[in-house]
Amino acid sequence: MQFIDLKSQYHSSRELINSRIQAVLDHGQYIMGPEVAELEGRLADYTGARHCVTVSSGTEALVIALMALGVGPGHEVITTPFSFIATAEAVLLVGARPVFVDVEPGTGNIDARLIAARITPATRAIIPVSLYGQPADMHAINRIANRHGLAVIEDGAQSFGATYRGLQSGNLSTIGCTSFFPSKPLGCYGDGGALFTSDEALATAMREIRIHGQSRRYVHTRLGVGGRMDTLQCAIVLAKLERFAWEVEQRRRVAAAYDVMLQPHVPVLACQPDRTSVYAQYTVLVDERERVREILDSAGIPTAVHYPLPIHQQPAYAHLAAGERYPVSEDLAARVLSLPLSPYLPAADVHRVANAVLRAAGVTQGGSIEPVEELG
Template identity: 70%
Template sequence: MEFIDLKSQYHASKGLIDRRIQEVLDHGQYIMGPEVAELEKRLATYTGARHCITVASGTEALLVALMALGVQAGDEVITSPFTFIATAEVVALLGAVPVFVDVDPRTGNLDPSLVEERITPRTRVVLPVSLYGQPADMHEINTVAERHGLAVVEDAAQSFGATYRGARSCNLSTVGCTSFFPSKPLGCYGDGGALFTNDELLARAMREIRVHGQSRRYVHTRVGVGGRMDTLQCAIVLAKLELFDWELAQRRRAAATYDALLGGRVSLIARPGDRSSALAQYTVLVEDRNAVQQALQAAGIPSVVHYPVPAHLQPAYVHLDPGANCPVAQALCDKVLSLPMGPYLPDEDIRAVCTALLDAVGVRGRAGAVRDDAPTRRAAQA
């Protein structure tokens, strides 16, 4: 069993992907080819944002966003400790200070009620993470930020396609940043990412920063990076967009099956009703996680911990915010376990995962029968 089945995804879109790649090989414009602008237009339309700027990775997107907002050495950026390290990494790379605020125990997302107490005169940005594909409580975060004149950057690396109160992730704040890493809900076959904003001046700044700060060829109006997304990777994302909404629906189908088999028997990450998740991961909370993982492995079932150590306790970061107090994040890091997930995960595999998990955690009874609609799914893929 695959943790994320990228091979089946390729075969479902093989014709589209191969054609798109061949078109790039034929025209030979591997850097800033026509697919780059086409993808940016498609993604902007999808999210509802006025501007989309593709970049070399999700990490690059975060870095470019902070640079465009003028974050400098000594500034502070409030963020979550319960995330992949890139969120804090880009802050530190600019010489700024990541200030860690604890998370909501139900969702693992930044707790808006704790943000204001950590704002200081040096705070410039609030950087919430849409964890596991689900946006944080962006209205409350935006309200606090607006009260203090702060920008909000959504780290939406895992949540492209998700919604919050009817609006799309990546278009919920000053800037949204996403990733097209292969395992993301919308992924390419290497690294890639994108920024989204409704601010014309920010969009111009981000476009210039991604090409070494150029306003036009060999005229460098600001400090920048070599952060362009390759044309080939843009072509692959364009192909995958054709089935993306269907794949999101299949992720919801898989999550609903998991919910039905595990709900009330295993602790789950909550998904509040005012938002939808792109379901980049399906994550449960277990005691004695090492033993559970070993039992799953013995049954041939892969699992991953997202994430075992909070950012504020990582060796390279622990000194940056000595005042961080994040007991909820620490507790979640000890218990979270991500199970196989994806649009091509059949119900019979989910049932096998749930049976093995329930056995491992000592819950009586096995996962019950689930309707197998694989023929319907295969027909939809065709």
């Protein structure tokens, strides 16, 4: 069993992926080739944002967003301590200071109720993370930001294809960022990412920053980075877009099957009713996690932990929150366990994983549980 089945995904779209790659090899424009603009147009249309700017990674997307907003030394950015390190890393890379706010126990997303108390005169932006594929409470976050004159950058590295109150992730705030790392719901075969905005000035700034601050060839009007997304990677994402809607639906069907089998017995980080998730991960909470992982591993079931140590406890970041505690983040970090999930996961495997989790977690029932339905 694969934790994320990229091989089956490739085989399902092999001809289209190969033809897209061959087209790039034929025209030879490996940097800023025509597939770059084509993908940006497709992604902007998908999200509803006026502008999409492809970049070299999800991390670079965050850095470029902060640079475009003028965030730098002496500034603070509010974000979550329960995320991949890139969220806080990007803030430090532009010279600003991340200020942490604890998360909701039911979703793992930043707790909007705690944000206002952390705002100071130095605050310039808020970066909520759409963790595990589900957006945070963006309406509440945007309302707080508007009241204080702050920008909001959605770290949607895990949530492209998800919605919040009918709007697509990426088009929920001042700037949206996403990642096309291979394991993401929409991934390439290397690193890649994108920025979304409906602000013309920000879009111009982000396009220039990604090419060394260049407004036209060899004219550099601002500080920039080498942050372009390779043409080949754009071509791969274009190919994968053709099946993306189907894959998102399958991810939700797998997650719904897990929900029926597991939610009555094991705590699950659940999707809220006003949003949808693309289930970049399907995550449960277990005690004695390493024991549970060993039992599942012995049954041939792969698992992952996203993330075992909160950012404020990481050696390179601990000084940012000396003496501070974020109890929900710390509890989740000790208990989260992500289960196999892909659009190509057979119903029999969903059933097998769910039963194994219940047995490993010590849940006793009258016989094994049955899958709710055959997945498409």
